[in-house]
Amino acid sequence: MKKLTYLFVLLLVFSVVAAGCGNKEAATGGNGKTTLTLFSTMSNKGERKALQNAITEFEKQNPDIKIDANFPGNGYEDMLRVKMGANDMPDLFDTHGWSQLRYGEYVADLKDMDWVQHLDPALNQILKDKSGKVYAYPLNQAKDGISYNATLLKKYGIKPPNTMDEFITALETVKKKSKGEVVPLWIPGGENGNIAQVFDQLATPQLITAKNKNYAKQLEKGTFNWSNYTPLAETMAEMKKKG
Incomplete structure (x- = not known):
């Protein structure tokens, strides 16, 4: 039997979690305290500090509970996969939209919690299933x-693009009409996640919402033919080459 744990994006939910501790196997030390393990994707120092402050405040208000916080950084997803395989998931952990597809069978049902009645219906497809199970607590x-400079587009008579071809044409128009003074597309390269995020944004209209090219089911089932992804990578490389 799989151990059910609580899946949240954490900062505001410690009091809710404490109320549900009887539903899972929390560790109790010799000092009589219950220790809950928390794993978070947070990598920014400011975010981690804010979370640690929230933990400290919670532990003051609940002296019988200790939160053991872990921040694996770039190794987070790989570590969670290993823990799933060993059926040794953290008591609390966060995710970015994988509450059902990846972690669904490992998390407790939160539908009886008070905040559920205020849940934005737009989040139902991510956080709920047909039976009404609620998989996670959303923090945000x-x-x-992709953000764009509306003033610049107006200046050069460009309509906001709706397709990849229109997007590339718009970029070339900006470069031409500005005589090279304006860089038409900038992707910050300080972290791998930045370029990955742009790929994510552009992959959706190419593979999900494009007419006659909806591969959502194949992606979900693991039957997607990845040669269909190649054109996007080639296009991105060509865009970089063109400056």
């Missing part, structure tokens, strides 16, 4: 996309 939600 965002509309992701």
